[in-house]
Amino acid sequence: MTGEFPEAEPAAGTVDLLRIEKAVREILLAIGEDPDRDGLRDTPARVARAYAEQFAGLYQRPEDVLTTVFDAGHDEIVLVKDIEMYSMCEHHLVPFYGVAHVGYIPNADGRITGLSKLARLVDMFARRPQVQERLTTQIADAVNDLLDPRGVIVVIEAEHLCMTMRGVRKPGAKTVTSAVRGDFRNRDRTRAEAMSLILGR
């Protein structure tokens, strides 16, 4: 693993729905609500199901997702941009969301993957408690490991609800992170070409 953040092993088993239900009931009591009132009665179970979906990526590995790999003899930039992405900030467990751009340059064998698999990879890592920097790095490292490309670039632009609806309250502030590997890291012109493709809207 080349990144600053080591790859987390997938968690064992599955999300413990009952345990989340109990915890959410406790939270409702702790904020002074009545978890047995009509509107809230089913909330703990609903939240448990929602969390199972939002954190499903904890139980997946990149190789489960980036399955279709084939040789196509294409050896220039492949970029999927504006991939909608929703994740959960691990500090406050509220969403951060925005777009991810994932590009790579296939190696000399022209080893490529299905375009949708790049979006699936973004979803997989996004569906974990995250910080944006680690999310960006994990996507780049997974593409790097599985496609052995000449270069990888991942850029994520996101708004963090923890900075919008609470705390510092700065709606509209965008956080931009990037992770570059191989030619995108070593060659200024290659990185500049990718950035102009990404930012040229």
Ligand SMILES: Nc1nc2c(ncn2[C@@H]2O[C@H](COP(=O)(O)OP(=O)(O)OP(=O)(O)O)[C@@H](O)[C@H]2O)c(=O)[nH]1
């Ligand atoms: N680097 C980074 N920081 C994040 C991310 N998501 C949230 N944060 C920050 O995590 C920090 C947590 O800071 P703390 O001081 O421990 O928590 P807090 O008292 O709730 O901080 P405030 O948000 O400033 O009210 C905050 O500055 C958040 O803006 C992320 O993806 N990356």
Ligand SMILES: [Zn+2]
């Ligand atoms: Zn946060």
